Amino acid sequence: MPSFLHRALAAFSLIGLLSPLPAMAASLEVGQPVPDFTLHTLQGQSVSTAQLRGQVVVINLWATWCSYCREEMPALQNYYLRHQQQGLQVFAVSMDEASEDKSVRAIMQQFAYSGALGRDSKLAGFGRIWRLPMTFVIDRKGVLRRDGSVGSPTVDEKVLEAEVTPWLQAK
Template structure:
């Protein structure tokens, strides 16, 4: 086992011990989430009231995460004018910043690094991808910590489109 892998496992264990394990239940108000995006912009979930927001926790080394991203991009391009926002929080370690930037260069929705974000109210990010959907009133409509099928266009249409059309 390489030193880098060992350090990553140690960091993961520390995160598992230090962070609460609760999940946010569907129907609850979304917790605070603030971040400085890769392009230096401020993101504040509570300032997104009136928008439908997808919060996606991912990592560059996570193949299922990267498989979902093209569908999220296509859906975002189709629906951003209807009030859809996406924020992708990279859980990568600092030594992987270059890879995060390389991956995100293919997508137009904003991303942030975990160290530049405060999402403690979401509890422990214990697996990836973890994707939450928050409606226009700031209520969680999809809990990302619950086992889920892969995010794809049909699933986004089922989960998110009704929230975009409901006012």
């Protein structure tokens, strides 16, 4: 369990008083196309907006120290395993510092969906990262359908069924 100081520093970083997490540009709006982004996966691949067209994409921003983030990862796994054949892509983008890369890689080995490093990815159009977790859903046409910066920050299988499945069924 993290110390009080660790939790306090994490909280301050999320509200912008200390900022190890990168500040991002203005946030997206649901119903609008997402700006171009690139994710750098833990396997060393770069995945771009254009490459993901035609698939439903879930981008989950998380960190090793975030207990809520870690709690929702099994739900993302279960949902992904059930729906990957329908054109679902899930990316867990770690917002950790480089010193945590070993832990990030160890955690992500437990999951079938892709992991990526936030500091190596280009997500400027997703707005300021002010809390974790944050989960975004993008439909097959590249339109934002869930803005992770508003509403409930966490997802579970029920939320994923309600907020992702309709976009998997839409052609």
